[in-house]
Amino acid sequence: MTEQIRLATCTYQEFAPDMGTPVRTTVGHPRFPLSYQLGGIARSVTPTRHLLKIEAEDAYEFSYRRLLNDRGVDLIREELTAIAGANDLDVPVVLLCFDKLSKPGNWCHRTHFAKWWTDQTGEEVPELGAVPVPAPPTPPALFEF
Template identity: 40%
Template sequence: MAATFATCSYGEFRLEMGYPVRTTVGAPRRFAFPTPHLEAVTPRPWMLRMKYPEFKEAYLSLLNRTGIDTVVQAAQAIADNVGESDSRLVFLCFEHLGNGRKFCHRSFLRTWLENEHGIRCPELGAVPPPPPEQAQSSLW
């Protein structure tokens, strides 16, 4: 059995969600849990100054250059090193998606894992509501 994956923000993370893994350039100052760093998926510092379209392109390019095998092997190595080989790893960043922010690197990572590689990776924090045209219509 191998580790499974999910994403969340540091602020919304709860220990029952899984084992926390840092995917950010910096570490949180006030976070109650140890967070090994998954450097393979961490945006480069220079990317953090980019606007949305350029950031998304640069970050997805980084993931594609790194490759799915490297990402999964690095994540599994973290799980093995912390004694959580069969547990869920929760990839964390600072952004709260439910506060109107519609993207962050973890949302691109989650989509890349799921859509490009068929690896389930649910978002465990709050997510923004879909735009009105995508909202489910009422059954009544």
């Protein structure tokens, strides 16, 4: 039987220690002081610098899912379980990044990871920060005759 781990996602800025064990999933370190100590770095879910250059969300998600598939659920689960075991197994491992989802149309790798993880394992990964806000609709194009 596969060991189940409780996961959640949030931003560095919105995270509070009562949410769980904070874990870095970003290529770079936070450039601002944190009011809490990180419980680890989840390198297996960290995107590559190459991925950070992709601006179209669908292209990014395709490439990021390919990266996650290459790394595999077992390796990712093993790393996240080790982080949980080194901290507190009774609380979620909270995967952190910078992008606030309250900005209309904003997205980030943590939301794509959460969807991928649920697809692969059936285990939900709740967002603990602001709820995603959809981008405003694009106005219809005007045609000139």
